[in-house]
Amino acid sequence: MTASSVPSATARRWLVLLLAALAALAALLLPAAPASAAGNPAAEKGVGAVHSESILSVGVHECIAAGQHRVRAPSQRYLASGRCVAAEAGAGGGSSSIFRAVSGGEADDIAANGFRAAPNGRSFEGKLFATSAEDAARYGRINYGLDQQPFHIVEARVPTSFVDQLYTGTADRMTFLGVNPEQLAELNRVASTSIWDYVPWVAKP
Amino acid sequence: MGGEAMTVLPLAAFIEADVRLLTPEQGGRRSGIWSGYRCNCWIGHVGEDGERTYNDATFYLLGVDELPPGASAHARVQPHNPDEWSGLDVGARFELCEGPRVIGDAVIVKLFPAP
Secondary structure (H helix, E strand, C coil): CHHHHHHHHHHHHHHHHHHHHHHHHHHCCCCCCCCCCCHHHHHHHHEEEEEECEEECHHHHCCCCCCCCCCCCCCCCCCCCCHHHHHHHHCCCCCEEEEEEEEHHHHHHHHHHHHCCCCCCCCCCCCCEEEEEEHHHHHHHHHHHCCCEEEEEEEEEEEHHHCCCCEEEEEECCEEEEEEEHHHHHHHCCCEEEECCCCCCCCCC | CCHHCCCCCCCCCCEEEEECCCHHHHCCCCEEEECEEEEEEEECEEECCEECCCCEEEECCCECCCCCCCEEEEEEEEEEHHHCCCCCCCCCEEEEECCEEEEEEEEEEECCCCC
């Protein structure tokens, strides 16, 4: 090796400084990755579904539109339809959530058939909903005290204009919203339904 | 369907009542009810605004599994919140409701001590 092929110490220092300057310039020009889905247009069009074992992103290939409400992953028992950001944005007029405490059998029936009158004649021909998940949990706890059947919380996200059409009342000191039998088809058309995999803790009713 | 499971009455079913369902023409249900049916009952309570407030109960039919619209049967009634029902006595009448819709009525024929 000749002396001319070995960089001098000064040249090495200049090389290090040049590389450092280039790295600093790259850090300024390249944006950081989005910190959340809120800033990601693609994520807003997807449907996220929460499952006890994983978070499934149905993804942009399952784009949803206002009024389209049921997206179900067939291999997952309690996965349904989603927190439809795009649907909410497209619906206009806002949306609201209404809640029911349901047995495992009714949860399966909702996933398969939507909301309908109980085929066993043991409940309303329409449907009652609570105005909060906590009240639904209180109803569920009362029912559990009667039949010892585990229950699930079902959330139906619907246009607020639909909620405005429902009748309201009070039963056992809790407010309910009632869907008439004639309104069930409309409920199933507009609702984005999800079955929670947890129940909010509430004090004894 | 299901009636067999209801042959053992829960201890807390402490009201016995004659229950009658309205017909669809009277505003009642189009289909019958089965033992274990749950609904709102109006036992005479009203809220501060004068609106009816309801109390839920489960009905266990006695002698039959199903009660069709327009028919009557005896039933054990299990209030979900028994304290709210404490003012009722034999002979008292209450309504079976699905929200504001009245689908039947009942007359108390016997009271059992609360467990």
